[in-house]
Amino acid sequence: MSIPFAQKMTIPFSASLSAYADTKSVADGCYYTDYDGVDDNRSSTDASLKSANKWTLCTEMYLDSGSATNSRMMGNLGGGTGGYIFAYKNTGDIRFYVHDGTTAGDFTWVGGVAAINNQFVKMVATITNAKRELFVDINDTNGLVSRGTNTTALTIENGGYGDFQFGSTGSTEFTKSRIRNTQIYTGEATNPTAWVTSDTTTLSGVALVLQSDDGGSNIETGQVFTTGGAPVRTECP
16 A cells, blocks of 8 residues: 655654664574565454554564665554554665554654664554654664654554554565564553663563564464465574
8 A cells, every 4th residue: 555655753863873783582592584575474363463542562673775665564554444564764764654544644753774774673662642652772782772753643543453464564565574573562661662772671551462582483472373475484693
């Protein structure tokens, strides 16, 4: 589906960056799932992934300088009237798009991250009617966290999302991507930056509905997923 990228957004970050080369162990060791951008995905129709109006979304994604201009790596917007997308613009923006299922949609983004292309980067997004926030670990050596905030009022439609997907956001919107260390919670975490700087931090004020340490190949907590194509579970270098 066509997403209007020229929306109101906040870009609060400008700084020098250094490479992020985190290979911290997660519960089953360090693995990621590689999606080919042609027909690979993992998807779930489970209502628990589309039945709340407050969310906290945590994941690590590989920022690929050779990816499409707007890479939609994970989300549940495709096929639904509302939902969200994690996306990467290879010119240097991590973008988080939310549509409220009725008439309004808007972006929150963190810009200036092209200097850490070809790395895994940790990010957390929170969604409420009042605001969306995106937190990104862009410099693991000093714990610097960049934050994007969008306070455009939306009415997040309860149950109006499409199916949740890794590696795509719709039946024709596949993106070459590598994903790992993913957790989805209902509720707005009160300490989102703590997760960005430490894999093992327990988030406060939320309830876990999905955990996949390797980015979709195995589901440690949560729902039944089906596989499209042949995504590859790969050990971290």
